[in-house]
Structure formats: C-alpha cells, structure tokens
Amino acid sequence: MIILAQDGTAIKPAVAKAIQNGVPVIAYDRLIEDPKALYITFDNVLVGKLEAQAVFKAKGTGNFAIIKGNKADANADFLRSGMDQVIGDAVKSGAIKIVGETYTDNWDPAKAQTNMEQILTANQNKVDAVLSENDGMAGGVIAALTAQGLAGKVPVSGQDGDKAALNRVALGTQTVDVWKDARLLGKTAGEAAMQLCNNSDPSKVKGTAAFKTPGGNSLSSILLTPNPITKDNLKDVLDAGWITKADLCQGVAAGKVSVCG
Amino acid sequence: MGATVPGEASAEGAPARSFLTTISSALAPVTGVVRSLEIDTRMLGMIGALIVIWVSFNIVSGGTFLTARNLWNLSVQSASIAIMATGMVLVIVSRNIDLSVGSMLGFLGYTMAMFQAVWIPQSLGLGFEQPFTWVLTLVIGIALGAAIGGLQGFIVAYGGVPSFIVTLGGLLVWRGLIFRYAQGQTIAPLDTTFQMLGGGTVGTRVGALGEWPSWTLGVVMCVAIVYVMISSRRRRRRYAFPVRAIWAELLVGAVTCGAVLGIVLVANSYPLPVNVAIQYAEEHGIAIPPGGLFIPTGVAFPVVIMLIVTLVVTFLATRRRFGRYVYAIGGNPDAAALAGINVRRTIMLTFALMGSLAAVSAAVQTARLNAAVTNLGVQNELDVISAAVIGGTSFSGGIGTVPGAILGAVVMQSLRSGMVLLLVDSPTQDIVVGIVLVAAVGLDAVVRRRVN
Structure with a gap:
C-alpha cells in the first residue's frame, strides 16, 4: 500500500493492521509513525535548509517572518528545523530577529495571507524576509506584500514547484521555489513497491537508510534530493518539461530573465 | 444584597428572587428604551462585546489594533464571510442548513479562475487582460452559483431529503470536482481588473x-x-x-x-x-x-460589495414577499403551507441565493489571493454558520437578522486578527473562537429565559 497521510499519527492503527496482515506500507511523502513502514520522501529538512539558504543569501540580517504549515503535519517541523540550520546562529547572535512565526491551518494560502497582513501591521512593515514553507502560502504572503508595495523587495521562499510559484520566481516576487519533482517520487515509490512484493522487509529495499522520527521510532527511508529553483536556474524546470514557457514567462518583461527571452 | 429588607430574607428562596427583582427593576428604564428603539437585545449585546474586544486588543497590542490600517485590513478580512453569512441567515431561519458553502466557494472560485486564466485567454485564444474578462467571469460565476445552490435546494425542497444530508453531500462533491480541473494545480495569476474585487494592489491600482x-x-x-x-x-x-x-x-x-x-x-x-x-x-x-x-x-471594494449585498439581502428579507415567506416558514412551516405559501419554491430560492452569494465571496477571495487554490474556502462553512449564529440567528427557525450576521462575522474576524497581531498560534485561536461561539449563544439563551 502506498499512503499519503494527512496526519501521520492518526493513521497508525490502520497501517499497523495492514502490516500485521502482511501488506507492506510505503509512507509516500508524509511520515507515518510506524517502524515497519518505508518512508519515501524528498528530504524535508533539506528542503527547509534550501529555502532558508536562498533567502539568507538575499538577506542575511534583519526582521524575519516564518510562515509554517499545518501543525499536525510533521513536515512543518522538519522544514522549520532545516531553516534553523541556516539561520539559527544569526538568530542567536541577534543579527536576525524573528518578528512573526505562525502555523497555518491546512496550509491554507488565504490564512497565510491574513497572518502576513497582521505581521506587517504589527511591525509597521519592518519585515526584511519571509520564510514560507510552501508555494501556496508564499502566494498568500506575496499578495499581502503586494498590497504594501513590498513584493519583489522582500525575499520569500517556497517549495513544490507550483506553476504559479515558478512564474513568480521569473517575475522576481518569489526568491526560491524548492522543486521536488513529483514524477521522481512516484517512480521511486513504484520501484520500491515492486521490491516489497518480493521481500516485505523495507530495510532490504535498494537505497534505504535508517530514519529517526520525531515520535522516537526508527524506520527505513529513501530521502530524495530536491532542486532549489531561483531566477538563475529556471532552465531546469523548462528542460524537464515540468512547465511550458508560456506559463513560466507570463507577464515577464522582455530581457529580464534569460530563459524567457 | 446589602439593601435587602431583613424581613424579606426570612422567607425561603426569597434572597434569590429579590435579587432578580432588584435587577429587573433596575433594568426597567433600560428595557423601556430598548423596547421603544425596537432593537434586538442580542444586537446591543454584540455591539457591546465588539467594543470590549476592540478596546482590549488595542490595549494589549500597544495601540496597533485600533489604527486605521488594522481596521481597514479587518474590514477586508471579514468581508467574504460576512457576504455569505447574509444568505446563511435566510437558510437557517427557514429551518435548514447549508454545509456546502465552503466547497461551493472553492468550486466556483476555481471555475472563475479557470475561466479568466485558462479558458478565455488560452482555450479561446483571446489572450489575457481583456476589458470584459472580469464582468463576464463574475456573471458566469454568480449564475453557476445560483444554479448549483438551486439544485441543492431543489433536492431539499422537492426531494424531501434533509438539507443537512444534501449539503453534506455537496461539501464532498464540489470539493472533489476541483481536482477534475487541473490536477489540483494553483491557477494564477488572475486578470488585473478582477483582482481589484479583492481589495488588492496591482502596481498603483x-x-x-x-x-x-x-x-x-x-x-x-x-x-x-x-x-x-x-x-x-x-x-x-x-x-x-x-x-x-x-x-x-x-x-x-x-x-x-x-x-x-x-x-x-x-x-x-x-x-x-x-x-x-x-x-x-x-x-x-x-x-x-x-x-x-x-x-x-x-x-475597499470587498467592503463595498459587502455593503451592497447587505442592503439587497436585508431588503429581500424585510420588504419583499420572499423574505416574509422565509420567516413565516421558519416560524411554523405547517401554518405557512396552510396559509398558501409555496414553501418548496421559497426554500429552493434560499439555497439558490446562498449559492450566488458563495460565488460573490469566491470572487472576492480568489481576487484577494490573486490565485485559486484547491483548499480555497475549506472550513468556511463553519465560519459562516458561526457568524450567523453569533449574530442572533436561531436554529429553531424564524429568528435572525442580516445586520446581526454581519456583526457576527466582524466579531469573529476581530478575535482572529487580534490574536494574530499578538502572535497567538492557530490552535489557541480555534479554542478561543469555539468558546466564544458557545458562550454567545448560551448567554443569549439565559438572558431570553430570564426576560420571558
């Protein structure tokens, strides 16, 4: 069974039953807290790190806002811990001040927009960079920044390779979109599933490593490497056939971005 | 109690009764004023609660809450829920419920986004930024909203299926249909004129x-x-x-x-x-x-739209036969039917109105976000129903006002926005809003019982 769990803890009893009945389970992109499941995902801690790196490169000091995803989703905290690897020292030294940090119910972009508006209001617009954990919420953040005339001036991160977000990277309103090619994830999961059919021990699947979960379990996992897309490597998503040039370059002024001409 | 005459206190149970009498006699002039103003006591209570909330947040936030900027934001943030709450009042007054508004909003918003960002410019090859795009999108969205709302209403009224079930089905169906469009991709950017409907900024517009x-x-x-x-x-x-x-x-x-x-x-x-x-x-x-x-x-345009919708729906509810029928049906469905009211048709129309208002809110929300996303409007049905109920709409039918629902929406959004301003995390926000919802209705029930 390949399962994409909305809530990695709530699904445990169902997964345990499947495994007891000899059905191997693959936790697809979202963690399931069962030691016998095989966890296949892009390395989410790394995604968070890549998001923060790109923003940190653009803006190394000042007031940061952090827009996190759903509290019940382990990814929200993995991403946050990856971000901390990059900005943690600067936060400790006081070079970076976190002026707003919120979880967002259901990763809802509209809620992220409202939260961002309130953070901007509370700080009289003195926000220098925004670490948004995904593209949808980055869209909400950028809508809030646009209303204050700040879009493009404040670096914003995201992930997923959403077409709208890649367009924003080309337009310059979003700094980075960490792209996790879903096709690679699907292919890996499919191959792993075929191997599990022959041998149900997940640790015997090719390319696995042990993974310590926040719940204290150790399970086998395959962590794929994501690709941070910035203005400089937009070519990658075009070459991969992930997005058409028309979608990527909609509204981009001529001569601004090399791939858009 | 210090003022109680000693002789009175000797009778059993008298202290409590005399306390109540004292209160009601002290309140007599106030109740008199309220009676002659013909204002719902709950409405006054809500205005009082709103003032308390605003002033407290303003003090705690160090004067940020009551700035023009925050109030402007608050008005825009409340608008989309308030618009739908006006329709929900009529649905609940006629003893029904619509659980599908969040999903309908998502489906309609997604459809309108597809229409202006994919179908007109790409499928029809007409290109982006046509001057007619925003109007056409809005008209088609509202018509589709009325149609699918009306369909649900038809099943409720003529099919005899409880509205709870029909709209619970709708909640699943409309949300599911979104994924039929573009495998759940975000649809953006939208037409720049359309974006104005959300109160956003494009360049200097x-x-x-x-x-x-x-x-x-x-x-x-x-x-x-x-x-x-x-x-x-x-x-x-x-x-x-x-x-x-x-x-x-x-x-x-x-x-x-x-x-x-x-x-x-x-x-x-x-x-x-x-x-x-x-x-x-x-x-x-x-x-x-x-x-x-x-x-x-x-x-802001969303607020202008909200004001217009409030006027129109209030007019429908209080000055037109349709509105009279809705309240009559809610008061006593059998009596209404015996009086010759076309109950079925009226109920179907309340759902159609709800659907078209969901479309208006969908336009506001997508325009504001400058995108249509798959979880657009998730859980909005709860916010809309809460706004109507906090605003004095009764589930037993026949009671509820449109301005009350607007105030209810503003009260709820004030709580949420204020808490974000104070960096309160979202689970705690949910706890507070949940308690307020139950407390508002509970307090009102107690007050009503005492007054009667």
Missing part, C-alpha cells in the same frame, strides 16, 4: 474607492437608510401599526448613519502604503512633499 467616491458612497447609503426608515414608518401608519417615538427613530437613524460614515472616515484615514504612494506620485508627476505623501485609500 488599488482595489478601493479612493477618497471622494468613498464619501459619496457613505452619503448615498445614509440617504437610502433614511428613505427606508421614512417609508416603513408611513406604511406602518397606513395599516395602523404602532410606530416608534420620533426620538427613537432619530436615534436609530443617527447611529446607523454614523456607523456608515465612520467606516468611510476610517477607510479614508488609511493612506496608500509608502511604496505604492511613491510609485503613484512618479507615474502622475506629483512632487512628494516633505513628511511623505498622504493619499487616502478609501473603502
């Missing part, structure tokens, strides 16, 4: 009325309110119904007008953000004076 049009709107609405009050007074005279005292009429008129003009004043006190103002000045060749440029933003 801002989705708000600006200074003088805002004042004009305020004055026009005031005139409309006064006209409605006068005509209703005349009508009551004609049928020899009791009318309010003149002072009461004047007070209600002045307060209502004052509230509308107050909204305009606040909106005009919120200047365009510095960066937008600078760009605006450059484009229009205006020299920037020392101390910065102050360009009033004015009432």
